[in-house]
Amino acid sequence: MSEQAITEADLHAYVDGQLPETGRAEVEDYLAAQPEAAARVRAFRAQRDALRQHYDPVLDEEIPASLRRLAAKPPVAVDAKKQPFLSRWSLQRFAAGVVIAVIGGAAGWLGHARYQGGEQMVHMSPLPRQAAVAHVVYSPDIRRPVEVTADQEDQLVKWLSKRLGTPVTPPKLGAIGYELIGGRLLPGNSGPVAQFMYHDASGQRLTLYVTTENTTNRDTGFRFAKEGPVNVFYWVDGKFGYALSAGIDKGELARVATAVYDQLEHK
Amino acid sequence: MDSSALLTELPRLRRYARALVGDRAAADDLVQDTLERAWSRVAQWRQGSDLRAWLFSIMHNLRVDQLRRPGLNTLPMEDEDCAVPARATQSDRLELGDLGSALARLPEEQRAVLLLVAIEEMRYDEVAATLGIPVGTVMSRLSRGRERLRLILDGRPPSTNLRVVR
Numbered sequence: 001m002s003e004q005a006i007t008e009a010d011l012h013a014y015v016d017g018q019l020p021e022t023g024r025a026e027v028e029d030y031l032a033a034q035p036e037a038a039a040r041v042r043a044f045r046a047q048r049d050a051l052r053q054h055y056d057p058v059l060d061e062e063i064p065a066s067l068r069r070l071a072a073k074p075p076v077a078v079d080a081k082k083q084p085f086l087s088r089w090s091l092q093r094f095a096a097g098v099v100i101a102v103i104g105g106a107a108g109w110l111g112h113a114r115y116q117g118g119e120q121m122v123h124m125s126p127l128p129r130q131a132a133v134a135h136v137v138y139s140p141d142i143r144r145p146v147e148v149t150a151d152q153e154d155q156l157v158k159w160l161s162k163r164l165g166t167p168v169t170p171p172k173l174g175a176i177g178y179e180l181i182g183g184r185l186l187p188g189n190s191g192p193v194a195q196f197m198y199h200d201a202s203g204q205r206l207t208l209y210v211t212t213e214n215t216t217n218r219d220t221g222f223r224f225a226k227e228g229p230v231n232v233f234y235w236v237d238g239k240f241g242y243a244l245s246a247g248i249d250k251g252e253l254a255r256v257a258t259a260v261y262d263q264l265e266h267k
Numbered sequence: 268m269d270s271s272a273l274l275t276e277l278p279r280l281r282r283y284a285r286a287l288v289g290d291r292a293a294a295d296d297l298v299q300d301t302l303e304r305a306w307s308r309v310a311q312w313r314q315g316s317d318l319r320a321w322l323f324s325i326m327h328n329l330r331v332d333q334l335r336r337p338g339l340n341t342l343p344m345e346d347e348d349c350a351v352p353a354r355a356t357q358s359d360r361l362e363l364g365d366l367g368s369a370l371a372r373l374p375e376e377q378r379a380v381l382l383l384v385a386i387e388e389m390r391y392d393e394v395a396a397t398l399g400i401p402v403g404t405v406m407s408r409l410s411r412g413r414e415r416l417r418l419i420l421d422g423r424p425p426s427t428n429l430r431v432v433r
């Protein structure tokens with residue numbers, strides 16, 4: 001085996017002790033000559049050791065009694081509707097309700113809310129779902145997609161900042177082809193949230209949903225969710241949650257999300 | 268299936284679930300669901316076959332179902348899909364010491380492969396069988412996952428398309 005024949009897979013197999021004896025010596029020769037590869041191998045080893053060190057203590061934890069009981073004997077009747085599944089079932093029903101609401105539009109949404117009653121209070125909607133529903137409800141509206149239009153941007157900013165209790169400004173996306181249409185105030189899980197709407201030259205609309213309700217969530221990286229036809233990029237930054245929704249493809253939406261993120265970060 | 272054999276596997280199932288899911292309660296819920304499904308499908312388990320591998324693949328399938336559940340339908344971002352915007356804020360840097368949060372920033376499918384290899388010490392073909400994917404896919408996910416984790420832990424969060432040299 002020449003040095004060129006050492007593949008990425010060989011390096012991993014070397015780290016994981018899954019190379020045959022002969023291959024090991026060749027990888028070692030290769031690493032001796034390739035400091036960059038050797039550094040990566042060291043880093044991968046260190047990762048593995050760190051992971052074991054970090055998670056091995058779980059092995060010594062006392063196992064919760066409920067799990068021990070369940071391991072010891074089968075549940076009396078294996079029935080998905082039984083107690084442990086209750087919360088999940090209601091969650092699924094709730095999620096199904098949201099899908100119906102998306103299809104049925106605002107009327108369906110209101111009916112669902114009434115029908116589901118208190119459950120909505122118990123299960124707070126995740127950010128991407130809230131944002132996607134808001135997008136589906138308002139973005140197709142021809143006559144009144146926003147409450148305050150972009151020609152009154154100053155007022156919009158002042159109003160939303162006041163209602164959300166913190167400065168909120170719509171990012172400028174003109175450079176990447178999206179112009180602000182305006183914005184509106186919406187009810188979130190526990191208070192007001194803001195929605196900004198943009199469109200491009202072809203009329204394609206996207207919405208940026210901004211909440212200040214994230215008291216418990218840690219910051220996240222970019223996440224992607226798909227709600228029916230709507231793609232959503234969302235992230236949490238301090239108390240702010242942001243979700244960018246549109247019926248455009250993921251790559252294009254990622255481009256816009258990057259621009260939004262950069263502006264929010266450098267304001 | 269022998270219940271004492273099942274009990275023996277519990278600590279490892281919990282360790283893997285914890286590393287995969289992050290949150291302790293959610294991880295134990297996943298273990299509980301795994302046990303319930305294992306009992307309900309006990310007829311499918313062949314005596315003498317590898318119980319651990321069977322349980323891990325049940326857990327994997329449950330996790331896939333969970334991630335597909337409506338409303339929580341978040342998809343892992345593949346590096347090649349598009350340039351993933353970088354997060355490099357001050358607060359992120361403070362968390363770098365936390366391996367768990369670094370791990371959480373890997374796409375789930377890369378995390379699963381990395382954990383099965385690194386923590387469970389599974390052979391690549393066992394990982395492939397457990398996750399129901401080809402060995403080649405195991406290798407590429409392992410490679411991408413390790414490289415990504417390395418960059419995150421180095422404080423250089425992977426930003427644009429990450430090229431892994433083969």
